[in-house]
Structures are given as C-alpha cells and as structure tokens.
Amino acid sequence: DFYNETMAKIFLQYYENTTRVVWNRFMEASWNYVTNINQQNLEEMLLKDMERSQHMLFFGTQARLFKIARFQDPVVKRMLSKLQNIDKAALPKDELREYNKLLAYMETMYSTAQVCMNEGPCLPLQRDIEEVMATSRDQKELLWAWQGWRDAVGPQVRMTFERYVQLSNKAAKLNGYEDMGALWQSTYKSDTLEQDLEHLYQELQPLYLNLHAYMRRALHRHYGPELIDLRGPIPAHLLGNMWAQSWVNILDLVLPFPKKPLDDITRNMKVQHWKPEKMFIEAENFYTSLGLLSTPPDFWRKSMMERLADGREVECHASAWDFYNGQDFRIKKCTEVTIEDLFSIFHQMGHIQYFLQYKNLSVIFRAGANPAFEEAVGLVITLSVFSHKHLLNKGLLSHQHQDSEEEVNFLMGIALDKIAFIPFAYLMDLSRWKVFDGTIQKDVYNQEWWRGPLACAPPIPRTEEDFDPAAKFHISASMPYLRYFLSLVLQFQFHEALCKATGHMGLLHRCDIYNSKMAGKLLEDVLKLGSSKPWPEVLEKITGETKVSAKAIMTYSKLLNWLVTENVQQWEILGWPDFSCYFEEKE
Numbered sequence: 001d002f003y004n005e006t007m008a009k010i011f012l013q014y015y016e017n018t019t020r021v022v023w024n025r026f027m028e029a030s031w032n033y034v035t036n037i038n039q040q041n042l043e044e045m046l047l048k049d050m051e052r053s054q055h056m057l058f059f060g061t062q063a064r065l066f067k068i069a070r071f072q073d074p075v076v077k078r079m080l081s082k083l084q085n086i087d088k089a090a091l092p093k094d095e096l097r098e099y100n101k102l103l104a105y106m107e108t109m110y111s112t113a114q115v116c117m118n119e120g121p122c123l124p125l126q127r128d129i130e131e132v133m134a135t136s137r138d139q140k141e142l143l144w145a146w147q148g149w150r151d152a153v154g155p156q157v158r159m160t161f162e163r164y165v166q167l168s169n170k171a172a173k174l175n176g177y178e179d180m181g182a183l184w185q186s187t188y189k190s191d192t193l194e195q196d197l198e199h200l201y202q203e204l205q206p207l208y209l210n211l212h213a214y215m216r217r218a219l220h221r222h223y224g225p226e227l228i229d230l231r232g233p234i235p236a237h238l239l240g241n242m243w244a245q246s247w248v249n250i251l252d253l254v255l256p257f258p259k260k261p262l263d264d265i266t267r268n269m270k271v272q273h274w275k276p277e278k279m280f281i282e283a284e285n286f287y288t289s290l291g292l293l294s295t296p297p298d299f300w301r302k303s304m305m306e307r308l309a310d311g312r313e314v315e316c317h318a319s320a321w322d323f324y325n326g327q328d329f330r331i332k333k334c335t336e337v338t339i340e341d342l343f344s345i346f347h348q349m350g351h352i353q354y355f356l357q358y359k360n361l362s363v364i365f366r367a368g369a370n371p372a373f374e375e376a377v378g379l380v381i382t383l384s385v386f387s388h389k390h391l392l393n394k395g396l397l398s399h400q401h402q403d404s405e406e407e408v409n410f411l412m413g414i415a416l417d418k419i420a421f422i423p424f425a426y427l428m429d430l431s432r433w434k435v436f437d438g439t440i441q442k443d444v445y446n447q448e449w450w451r452g453p454l455a456c457a458p459p460i461p462r463t464e465e466d467f468d469p470a471a472k473f474h475i476s477a478s479m480p481y482l483r484y485f486l487s488l489v490l491q492f493q494f495h496e497a498l499c500k501a502t503g504h505m506g507l508l509h510r511c512d513i514y515n516s517k518m519a520g521k522l523l524e525d526v527l528k529l530g531s532s533k534p535w536p537e538v539l540e541k542i543t544g545e546t547k548v549s550a551k552a553i554m555t556y557s558k559l560l561n562w563l564v565t566e567n568v569q570q571w572e573i574l575g576w577p578d579f580s581c582y583f584e585e586k587e
C-alpha cells in the first residue's frame with residue numbers, strides 16, 4: 001500500500017525540508033514580537049503561528065496513516081510517532097486563532113504589567129519590583145510590592161485563563177489525551193511518573209522542612225513574633241523573591257555564622273565594572289573550557305542582552321532561541337549586573353549549548369532528551385561556577401580558603417537557592433494538572449492555589465477576586481513547570497557523574513569541572529543525541545542509572561546534618577501544625 005516504509009522515508013525528508021523554513025519564519029516573527037511588543041508584530045506572529053499549525057496539522061494527519069507497527073527502522077518509527085502529537089494545531093481554525101490570541105494576551109499582560117506608586121511612577125517587574133523583593137527589609141514595602149504585582153496581573157487575566165483551560169483541554173482531547181495535564185505528562189513517557197514524583201518529593205521533605213524551620217527561627221529574630229509564628233508558615237513576602245521560590249537574597253538575615261559573611265559578589269562585579277557582554281563571555285568561556293562548542297557570530301549580533309532603552313515594550317523573562325537553520329541561536333535577557341543574572345546567563349547558555357550540539361539532527365530530534373534535561377545543562381555548570389574558585393577568583397572572591405564555618409555559610413546559600421525551590425517547583429504543575437482535569441474548579445482557583453504545602457502563607461488574606469497563579473510567568477505563558485522540579489534533582493545527579501569523570505574525590509560541593517575535557521566529553525555525548533533516544537537511555541549514558549534519583553542532592557546537602565542539629569537544639573517544630581488556610585469570602 002502507499003503508506004509503506006519507503007514512502008515514510010520520502011515523507012519524512014519532505015517534512016524536514018519544509019519544516020525548517022516554516023519554523024524559522026515563525027521564530028523570527030515571535031522574536032520580533034517579544035522584543036518589540038506592538039499590534040503589528042502581534043498580527044505577524046499570529047499569522048506565522050497559523051502557518052506553522054497548518055503545516056503541523058497536514059504532516060501530523062499524514063503521519064497517522066502509516067502502519068508504524070509493521071515498520072523495521074526504529075528511527076522512522078520514532079520520527080513518525082513524534083509527528084503525531086500536534087498539540088494546539090488540532091483545534092478548528094477559528095478556535096486556534098482565538099487560542100493563540102488569548103495565549104499572547106496573557107503573556108503580554110504579564111510582560112507589560114507595572115506596579116504604580118500612589119503618586120509618581122509605575123514600576124516594571126524587572127528589575128525595579130524584583131529589586132524591592134530582593135533587597136528591602138521593610139515588611140510594609142515588601143507587602144506593597146508583593147500585593148501590587150498580584151493586583152496588576154491577576155484580575156486582568158482570570159477570565160482569559162478560564163477560556164484557556166477549556167481550549168487547552170479540547171486540543172489535548174483532539175490529540176487523544178484526557179486533558180492538557182495528561183498531554184504535558186506524556187512528554188516524559190513514563191506510566192509511573194506521578195508516583196515517581198511523589199517519591200522524590202517525600203525523599204526531599206526532611207531537607208525542606210528543616211531548612212524551613214531554621215529560616216522561620218531566623219526571620220522570627222529579625223521581624224519579631226507579630227509577623228512570624230514559630231508554629232506556622234512563613235509569610236510569602238519576606239523570603240527575598242516575588243514567588244518565594246528562591247530564598248538566597250535573604251541569606252544575610254539567616255547566615256549561620258554571621259561573623260564570616262560571604263563576599264557580596266554582585267557588589268564586586270559592579271566595582272569591577274562588569275558589563276552584560278562580559279557576563280556572556282564568561283559563561284561561554286566555561287563551556288568552551290570543557291571542549292564544548294562556542295556560539296556562532298549570529299549569536300553576538302542578534303541576541304538581546306539588555307533591555308532596549310528606546311521605550312519599546314519587551315518580554316523580559318529570559319529565554320534561549322533556536323531558529324532552526326543551524327547558525328542562528330539567540331538569548332533574550334534584560335541583563336542586570338548581578339550574581340543572580342550571571343547564573344541565569346549560565347542557564348540560558350545551557351539551552352544554547354544543547355541547540356549547538358544537536359543542530360545537525362533531523363528537526364524532529366532537535367529537543368532535549370526530555371524538558372528537564374534542557375533545564376539541567378546550565379544548572380550543572382552553575383554548580384561548578386558557584387564552587388568554582390577560578391571564575392570567582394577573577395576578583396569576585398577576596399580569599400581562597402573556606403574554613404568550616406564559612407563552608408556552612410556557603411552551603412546555606414546553595415540550600416536557599418536549591419532546596420527552597422523544591423515545594424514550589426513540585427506544586428506548580430501538580431495544581432495545574434488539577435485545574436486541567438477539573439479537580440480544581442474555576443470558582444476556587446485562588447484558594448486552591450494557596451492550599452498546597454507551599455508554606456501556604458499569603459501575607460494578607462486572598463479571595464477569589466484575586467488570581468495569584470498568573471503572577472508567575474509560566475502560568476501566564478502556559479509553560480509547563482515540572483521540568484524545573486526534575487532538573488533540580490537531575491542537576492545533582494549529572495554533577496556527581498561529571499565530577500567522577502574528572503576524577504574528583506572530595507566532597508561534591510567542592511567539585512569544579514572547569515577545564516575538564518573528560519566531563520565535557522560526557523556531556524557532549526548526551527547533548528548531541530537530542531531527543532533521538534528515550535531519556536532513560538540518555539540518563540544511563542551519563543550517570544549509569546536509568547532513574548531520576550535524589551541520592552546526589554542528598555549527598556550534596558551535607559548541610560542537613562547541621563540544620564537538624566541546630567533545629568533540635570532550638571526544639572524547633574517542623575512544618576506548620578497551627579495552620580489551616582483561611583479565606584475571607586468577600587461579602
């Protein structure tokens with residue numbers, strides 16, 4: 001019959017040649033929009049998105065006609081099965097147009113929202129409002145920023161979000177899935193995904209609860225009992241981050257050994273006149289020191305490394321872009337000279353390195369082994385960078401050695417960034433899956449959002465007039481978040497494997513893979529596979545294991561012993577037994 005294996009190969013070649021052009025045009029139009037938000041660029045992006053969806057619909061429908069089960073070539077089978085999930089392109093044309101418009105609306109609302117002072121200027125999230133959340137120690141000011149941001153975004157997108165859920169589920173059903181949450185989970189091709197995640201979360205619970213108890217004690221000292229209930233959750237606006245997802249900005253408030261403060265690396269960067277471009281060069285230098293690929297000329301010519309100062313609206317949430325032509329790769333970031341942004345650049349360069357490594361694969365395989373792999377690459381490098389004396393010795397660290405007290409302070413810094421993230425990252429999609437599968441109905445979106453074990457503590461009562469989930473980029477941008485939870489665990493598993501490859505024998509948190517061609521080779525062998533192999537196979541290539549395991553992050557977090565000792569001495573209560581979520585129903 002016509003749809004035989006030989007025809008399949010011709011069909012796939014035709015797909016390859018047409019896809020590069022269609023996707024390149026779509027990426028260009030998307031880039032033009034997010035780096036210059038206006039009506040004209042929106043129309044152009046929606047048009048190119050339509051073209052891309054028509055293309056996906058045609059090839060996805062055709063791909064279903066091949067009898068894959070009877071085929072021999074595993075690559076052809078894998079390619080055809082990947083083509084069959086066409087996501088939103090399965091929607092009828094008019095609904096697809098509506099869906100694309102509401103997606104753009106929510107993401108743009110988030111990207112252009114500002115918090116206005118009573119009399120005076122309105123401030124954007126990046127970097128003014130985020131700066132307040134990171135540096136202010138005045139709880140009234142923190143509350144103003146925290147509430148102001150949620151008021152600026154939430155109510156405006158709530159209705160749109162409800163329609164977004166309906167259309168998402170319709171698209172998922174047209175692809176053969178129960179709902180959009182099931183479609184998102186299918187990316188990981190695992191029928192034990194939910195229990196595996198639950199298991200990982202349980203394993204990491206002691207780490208998080210002990211850190212939480214320690215933080216609460218320290219914040220109780222600083223803000224006093226009227227703000228901090230030692231048997232309750234921590235008010236979310238005091239943790240140094242708009243979403244309480246990383247607590248590293250308040251390390252100074254909770255330093256275990258205050259007489260041994262860590263260097264203020266951001267200050268050192270500013271004192272030494274670091275510029276955004278130097279931050280990108282430093283990041284690239286680390287990757288090439290491992291023998292990995294450097295970025296092509298287009299990268300430096302076409303990236304947006306700083307917010308453009310001509311008054312245009314841009315989407316500041318950082319991202320890395322593949323233009324599917326083998327030489328055009330870009331990063332879009334509103335870079336500030338801070339250590340936080342230096343790590344973010346390493347993260348984005350991790351995406352770029354993946355693009356570079358798999359650029360010669362079929363366009364169907366130009367993705368990570370799974371989305372968590374894509375997120376983990378840059379994070380693995382930052383684990384070396386932060387423990388990496390050489391880079392920090394570029395004057396960013398004043399002294400070489402770390403005595404044991406400084407080491408605890410250092411580990412606390414890492415824990416505040418990585419361990420605090422665990423419940424946030426785990427909960428983001430657990431609650432969204434419930435929204436998609438209908439467990440959480442739209443009349444209780446907001447209260448259910450706060451019910452998770454996040455520490456469940458809005459600083460002021462929240463009602464269903466609010467829509468706090470939208471205050472986080474990935475919710476407004478319909479971007480899955482599970483990848484970040486899994487990449488948090490994966491990055492330590494990778495770090496352990498790469499450190500072993502470099503012959504590092506000591507403690508994991510002192511390992512630094514800079515200049516190691518062995519570690520680079522191990523990474524390269526994984527990255528250049530793209531998504532051409534099942535991800536457990538790829539994981540085994542680098543770590544020898546086929547399952548995501550929390551062992552490495554637990555090994556790394558030696559700090560737990562110190563924390564438990566500290567908490568036991570203080571007779572700390574773990575968790576927040578006093579607390580049940582309260583909600584004022586608006587009369």
Ligand SMILES: O=C(CCC(O)(O)[C@H](Cc1ccccc1)NC(=O)c1ccccc1)N[C@@H](Cc1ccccc1)C(=O)O
Nearest residue numbers: 245246317318319320321347348351374375379477479484
């Ligand atoms: O969102 C990001 C970084 C942005 C990104 O690099 O993951 C970006 C997200 C994004 C933005 C717009 C459209 C699509 C995705 N992802 C990429 O740029 C990306 C991802 C996969 C392939 C190619 C590019 N980090 C998360 C989690 C995180 C990661 C690392 C440290 C701290 C926090 C956050 O900020 O909450």
Ligand SMILES: [Zn+2]
Nearest residue numbers: 347351374375
């Ligand atoms: Zn990323």
